[in-house]
Amino acid sequence: xxxxxxxxxxxxxxxxxxxxxxxxxxxxxxxxxxxxxxxxxxxxxxxxxxxxxxxxxxxxxxxxxxxxxxxxxxxxxxxxxxxxxxxxxxxxxxxxx
Numbered sequence: 001x002x003x004x005x006x007x008x009x010x011x012x013x014x015x016x017x018x019x020x021x022x023x024x025x026x027x028x029x030x031x032x033x034x035x036x037x038x039x040x041x042x043x044x045x046x047x048x049x050x051x052x053x054x055x056x057x058x059x060x061x062x063x064x065x066x067x068x069x070x071x072x073x074x075x076x077x078x079x080x081x082x083x084x085x086x087x088x089x090x091x092x093x094x095x096x097x
Contacts, residue, residue, distance in 0.1 A: 004036050004050035006057040010066030011045050024049070024064060033060075 012020055021037065028035050033056050038048040048069065051057040057068055 003052045004034075005071065006051045006054045007038070007048045007069040008051070008057050008060055008066040009046055009048050009069050010064065012047055014045060017045075017047075020064075024060075027063065028060075035060075 024035075024037075027033075034052055035056075036050045038050055049060065049066070051060065054068075060066070061068060
């Protein structure tokens with residue numbers, strides 16, 4: 001998901017989540033804002049929505065609420081994923097089928 005580095009985290013009531021997500025999709029479509037809804041956290045009512053531009057993420061927060069996710073958190077998570085993948089590749093080379 002390159003480019004979608006500006007994330008907003010928001011809580012969604014499970015009952016009203018489908019309608020709220022439809023309103024979000026409509027609003028972003030009307031303003032031609034590219035976005036991605038990331039997977040919900042298991043057992044949580046929290047969802048993250050990613051944008052390509054920080055200004056668009058801020059406009060989203062102003063309109064729908066939520067909080068901007070610290071960009072360092074995202075970078076650290078991506079670096080951790082890359083390190084884990086490297087470890088898996090190394091193990092696969094050391095222990096082939």
